[in-house]
Amino acid sequence: MAFRSPFAIPRQLLVGTTSLGGRSAISSRLRCNQRGLATVIPPVTQDATGSKGPTAMVFMNMGGPSTTDEVEDFLSRLFADGDLIPLGRLQSYIGPLIARRRTSKIQKQYADIGGGSPIRKWSEYQCAEMCKLLDKISPETAPHKPYVAFRYAAPLTETMYEQLFADGFGNGKGGRAVAFTQYPQYSCSTTGSSLNELWKWRNRLEGKRANGGSEPAGAIQWSVIDRWPSHSGLVEAFAQNIEAQLNTYPEEKRDQVVLLFSAHSLPMSVVNRGDPYPAEVAATVHAVMQRLKFKNPYRLCWQSQVGPSAWLGAQTSDTVQEYVKRGQTDLILVPIAFTSDHIETLYELDQEVIHEANNPGVKRAESLNGSPVFIQALADIARDHLQKGELCSRQMTLRCQGCTSERCLGQKKFFAGQEHASMVV
Numbered sequence: 001m002a003f004r005s006p007f008a009i010p011r012q013l014l015v016g017t018t019s020l021g022g023r024s025a026i027s028s029r030l031r032c033n034q035r036g037l038a039t040v041i042p043p044v045t046q047d048a049t050g051s052k053g054p055t056a057m058v059f060m061n062m063g064g065p066s067t068t069d070e071v072e073d074f075l076s077r078l079f080a081d082g083d084l085i086p087l088g089r090l091q092s093y094i095g096p097l098i099a100r101r102r103t104s105k106i107q108k109q110y111a112d113i114g115g116g117s118p119i120r121k122w123s124e125y126q127c128a129e130m131c132k133l134l135d136k137i138s139p140e141t142a143p144h145k146p147y148v149a150f151r152y153a154a155p156l157t158e159t160m161y162e163q164l165f166a167d168g169f170g171n172g173k174g175g176r177a178v179a180f181t182q183y184p185q186y187s188c189s190t191t192g193s194s195l196n197e198l199w200k201w202r203n204r205l206e207g208k209r210a211n212g213g214s215e216p217a218g219a220i221q222w223s224v225i226d227r228w229p230s231h232s233g234l235v236e237a238f239a240q241n242i243e244a245q246l247n248t249y250p251e252e253k254r255d256q257v258v259l260l261f262s263a264h265s266l267p268m269s270v271v272n273r274g275d276p277y278p279a280e281v282a283a284t285v286h287a288v289m290q291r292l293k294f295k296n297p298y299r300l301c302w303q304s305q306v307g308p309s310a311w312l313g314a315q316t317s318d319t320v321q322e323y324v325k326r327g328q329t330d331l332i333l334v335p336i337a338f339t340s341d342h343i344e345t346l347y348e349l350d351q352e353v354i355h356e357a358n359n360p361g362v363k364r365a366e367s368l369n370g371s372p373v374f375i376q377a378l379a380d381i382a383r384d385h386l387q388k389g390e391l392c393s394r395q396m397t398l399r400c401q402g403c404t405s406e407r408c409l410g411q412k413k414f415f416a417g418q419e420h421a422s423m424v425v
Contacts, residue, residue: 055141056169056177056220057134057382058160059127060194063150064117064342068107070153075099075106077152083193113346120155122340122369123148123182126378129370133379134386141176141386149179149198157197161205164220170206172218179224179415180382182339184234185263185284186227187277188400189270192408195224199411209414224392224415225385229280230287233377238284238336239291240373241365245332246296248363257330257361258297260319261285263337264344265302268310274400278312284336300336303353304344317353320362329361339374341367391417397424 065074078084079095110116127146134144145167149160161170169175179198183190207216215221228234246254263281271278285300303316316333323331333353335345345367354362368374392415399408413421 052141052176052386054143054145054168054175055134055386056145056147056164056167056175057127057131058147058149058177058179058198059123059182060149060157060179060191060198061119061123061151061182061339062190062194063123063153064119065110065153066116066120068110068115070116071107071110072099072103074153075102077156081151081193083196084189109343109347112351113343117153117342118346119340119342120148120150120153123150125370126182126340126375127180129375130378130382133376134382137379138383138386144382149194151194151197157194158201158205161198161201165205170218170220174218174221176221176223178382178385179222180378181224181226183337184227184231184339185229185277185280185337186396187266187270188273188275188403188408189266189277191226192411195226195415196407196411198222199414202414222415223385223390224396225381226393226396226415227276227280228381229284231377231381233373233380234284235287235291237368237371237374237377238288238334238365241368241371242288242292242332242334245363245365249330249361253330255295256297257332258299258323258328259289259332259334260316261288261298261300261334261336262303262316262349263300263335265305265312265315268312271312273402276395276400281337288334288336303348316349317356320353320357324357324359324362329357329359331357331362333362333364335364335367338367340369391415391420399425 063074065071076096076099079098080092124146127148131144131146135142138144147160147163148155149157151157155163164175164177165171169177179195181191181194183194186192202220202222206219209215242259246257249257261281261284266275266277282300285298289298299314299319301314301316301319302312305311305313305315320331320333323329333349335349338345345364349364354364397412397416397420399412403409409424412424416424
């Protein structure tokens with residue numbers, strides 16, 4: 001599949017590695033990526049239009065290289081992330097080596113989908129359109145300013161944070177920001193990793209909280225929308241895209257089309273640790289099928305397995321091949337854990353899974369992308385969060401049963417706030 005090759009870890013890369021620069025590399029990366037800002041936003045002041053504004057709305061996602069030239073940097077950051085790909089104490093050494101080894105093949109994949117990932121384009125569009133709606137439906141927290149923070153590609157989290165400073169948030173000026181995860185279903189490997197990165201740069205750039213939980217003077221006040229797997233607007237957007245694809249089949253065959261909901265898989269070691277992602281993906285699938293009145297048979301399957309260890313299955317590619325062999329050739333793939341197109345949809349599903357099925361009955365539902373229903377859902381989720389005044393969901397205060405990460409513990413205590421930090425266990 002699309003990401004099997006970049007995650008493959010050659011044995012010879014696990015030995016004989018040396019340091020690649022540490023802090024100086026981080027500082028250099030920060031300087032180099034200043035040109036990759038999410039959006040150009042005029043400065044704001046804290047005597048805002050609304051009584052609780054202005055509000056920075058920060059979309060967080062994995063991201064993707066916008067051009068083939070950015071692929072190696074993207075892979076280097078991805079392989080350096082122990083939350084996503086745990087490689088132990090050699091993580092910072094072997095990650096860039098693996099990235100260099102895999103770059104040419106992954107560049108070819110991105111070239112095949114148009115020369116780069118469209119995820120930045122869609123993320124910036126979705127966030128900007130959501131903020132326009134928020135200004136209308138939540139005027140007391142207006143103006144709402146759109147930002148994007150990617151984990152592995154420009155605009156990086158540290159770049160976004162510097163842009164917040166430039167636009168009048170934090171750095172002694174105070175102000176409010178909402179970290180809005182664009183992974184609808186929570187996983188420590190995705191949402192958790194992005195929040196760990198945000199927490200790290202917040203501490204570096206604004207200072208840690210003092211004993212007793214007091215904030216540095218004028219620091220940004222953060223809250224988090226950490227999951228939204230069964231929100232009615234998200235469900236409706238998925239359902240409408242599925243119905244549109246079902247309508248391309250002859251009417252007499254539509255109820256027999258099998259819906260295959262596909263989500264990025266996880267290693268079983270992560271699942272067995274207690275990660276909530278599989279259950280939350282299943283909750284999304286069930287809510288969508290309820291909306292569709294369970295008219296079609298369906299299954300949940302998992303894509304992008306990498307490496308030799310056990311992963312959550314059944315795999316999407318194997319599922320499609322098996323059903324086609326059995327004569328069930330009318331199948332709709334539904335990317336249920338992604339909020340826009342990127343390499344897992346445009347290359348892995350479209351150019352690998354569907355191409356290998358070699359049957360006109362195997363199709364894919366359109367991704368959410370610019371769906372007005374989806375963007376309205378984002379605005380509704382954000383408005384409800386702002387009105388409730390919650391710092392995060394109650395679910396986020398509970399770590400996985402098998403979690404031993406001190407970084408995860410510190411991050412959750414930070415975003416839970418002084419009032420609820422004691423609940424984080």
